[in-house]
Amino acid sequence: MVEYMLLENLLDEMESSGATAQMVSISIDQSIVDQIKSKHNTRCSLDDLKHAADLCLSREWLKHSYLGAKQYEKLQLTPTGAGVARSKRMAAQAAASRPMMKKMSDYITDHSGLFVFLGCVIGVVTLLLKLFKDTP
Amino acid sequence: MKDKTYDIPVKCLFCNCTLKVDTETEYKSGDLLKCQECGEDNDYDSLIQVTKDTGSKVVMEDVKKDIEKEFKNIFKKFK
DSSP states (O other), X not given: OHHHHHHHHXXXXXXXXXXXXXXOOBOXXXXXHHHHHHXXXXXXXXXXXXXXXXXXXXXXXXXXXXXXXXXXXXXXXOHHHHHXXXXXXXXXXXXXXXXXXXXXXXXXXXXXXXXXXXXXXXXXXXXXXXXXXXXX | OOOOOOOOOOBOTTTOOBOOOOTTSOOOTTOEEEOTTTOOEEEHHHHHHHXXXXXXXXXXXXXXXXXXXXXXXXXXXXX
16 A cells, blocks of 8 residues: 555665654655655555555654645654554565465465355355256 | 553554453564554564653653642742
8 A cells, every 4th residue: 555655665765874763754746656656566646645645644654844844745754654664564574474385374364255155156056966967 | 759650552553452462472572463453463663662652751741740730839838
C-alpha cells in the first residue's frame, strides 16, 4: 500500500544519510512519485501519494516539521511512523526468508475457505458421478 | 511527592489497540508481535520506544500538575 511505501522511503533516506527523524523531511511532489515508482515497481500517481500522506498525517505516522508548513510540504516521520515502517520491512524480510513448505502452509492457512469450498465441490461432484453411474 | 506507579499499555503501531500477546513467551529485540485486532506484525524495539515516549509524556504531565499544586500551596501559605 502506498502509505507504507512512503514511510519506508523516508526511513531509507534517514538510514542512508545517518540522520534522525527530526533532520529528514520530504515534500510530496513528482520527484517522490518517481522515486517510489522505481523503488517499489508500482504505478502510483501524485494524487495517490497525497491521499497516502493524508492517511499518514491522520494516523500520526507523519507530521509537519514546522508550524505553517503547507499540507504536503516538509513532512517528517514520527516515532510511531518509523515503527510502522520498520515493522513492515521486518515482516517482509521474515516472509521472504521462509522455507518453501512454510510458504505453502501459510498460503493454505490464508486461503483455507477456498480450499474447503473446493473440497466440497469435489465431494458433491464425486457423489453425483457415483449416483449417475449406479442408476440403470 | 509520593512514589507512583504508572500502567502504560503497549499499543499496536498500526491500529492503536492495546496489544494482547501470549504472556508466557519472552519477547526480545528483533521479534515481531502480531496484533490480534488488525493482524499486523509490530517490531518489538519500535513498540518499546513508542511506549517509553508515551510513558514519559504521562509522567511529565503528572509532575507538572504536582509542581503547580505545590506552588499554589506555597503562595497560599504566604497569603
